[in-house]
Amino acid sequence: MNALQAVEGQLEWAERPAPVCNAGQIRIKVAAAGLNRADLLQRAGLYPPPPGVTDVLGLECSGVVIEVVGNSRWQVGDKVCALLAGGGMAEEVVIEGTQALPVPQGLNLIEAAVLPEVYATAWLNLFVLGKLQPGEKALIHAGASGVGSAGIQLCKAFGNPCWVSVGSLDRLAYCESLGAQGGVLRGDGLEALRDFAPFDVILDPVGAKYAPLNLSILALDGRWVMIGLMGGRETTLDLAKLLSKRIHLMGSTLRSRSLEDKAQLLADLEAKVWPLFSSGSLSPRLEQSFSIKDVEAAFASLATNKVSGKLALVIDEHLAA
Structure with a gap:
């Protein structure tokens, strides 16, 4: 072959x-x-x-x-x-x-x-590790990416208002067409995300560059799930804030998970997510x-x-x- x-x-x-x-x-x-x-x-x-x-x-x-x-x-x-x-x-x-x-x-x-890859990643990190509950708010960095596109649609389908950070107005409009409530352009700085905070879950493929802001805009008992390091691997964090807000900071990769973990994840997708493609709720x-x-x-x-x-x-x- x-x-x-x-x-x-x-x-x-x-x-x-x-x-x-x-x-x-x-x-x-x-x-x-x-x-x-x-x-x-x-x-x-x-x-x-x-x-x-x-x-x-x-x-x-x-x-x-x-x-x-x-x-x-x-x-x-x-x-x-x-x-x-x-x-x-x-x-x-x-x-x-x-x-x-x-x-x-x-x-x-x-x-x-x-x-399979993006919907498994979005479901795992928003709803399994991130434990999003109906009505809780999510922030998805790189919202127009494949994982971001899946995550926005899943948030809309399961009753979670979400916001995004993206690179252009066109991409922000794209995310809003999928169901995002709004967002900011990374070139303008991310401080405007404070207007939509606090967030219960942040899905973060960026890492170091966004870390201090993520910590400041998470809600009490917020979950911060890091899935990539596009913005670097080293940063400085105020651990007192992490402690006082009871933040859960998780690193997550899908590729290296066991076959058993992946089998359970795919079974969840088939039962809970796959029917939403047939109904037109997901694309x-x-x-x-x-x-x-x-x-x-x-x-x-x-x-x-x-x-x-x-x-x-x-x-x-x-x-x-």
Whole structure:
């Protein structure tokens, strides 16, 4: 099979041995794969796969089941999407059956390819770790990103008013169209977020640059969930404020979680979130898809930080059609 690797910073679509399918696993013929910031980091050598995980890029994909080994809920011919620790940008992928979800009714395979990573990330960090309760307020930094787009829609669907920080007026309007109450432009400074504070949960992919303000605008017993370090890794915090406000500060990554954790997370998504795609309450927010032949253009587009929503790589044009 062919697969996408990053070799010394360069992308290579080249032949690789097809993985073996063992008991409890399924083989998927990949139609499309979602592109995520983690793929940019892995290409740059800054986010290696966990031990034992393939170095093939891709944390999510969609396709058709072509092999099932042992007892499984899946059958050959089923259309699925999958959450992966790696390997999605390939002609085939082998996964545990618990890593797959059915394609939501009404969506095609390209749209389904961009769901698992961002919706799993948003659900985990806002509602599982962040423990958002109906009516509580959320702040989502980088609100127009893939995770931000998913998070805004989930907040709207589950009764949580949310605000965002973004890079432009166009992106703020985009977030408001998804259900955000409002927000601020990072170029203007974030102090205007105080007008909407206090927040019960902050979803933060930025890190050091926003940390002191986050601490000051969180509510009593607020939850601050850090999922990235786009704004640096070192900062100074007033720990007395952290203590007096009883703030819960959590670092969270999805990729390195155990298969058991991911299986439970996906089961929650299927039960509580997937039906909302069928009803139209949630949307994949797919901005653009690229052929695997144009993979360099796809990576360059994501690296501009101007994408609102998600990008997909089409691996098999006939299957995705």
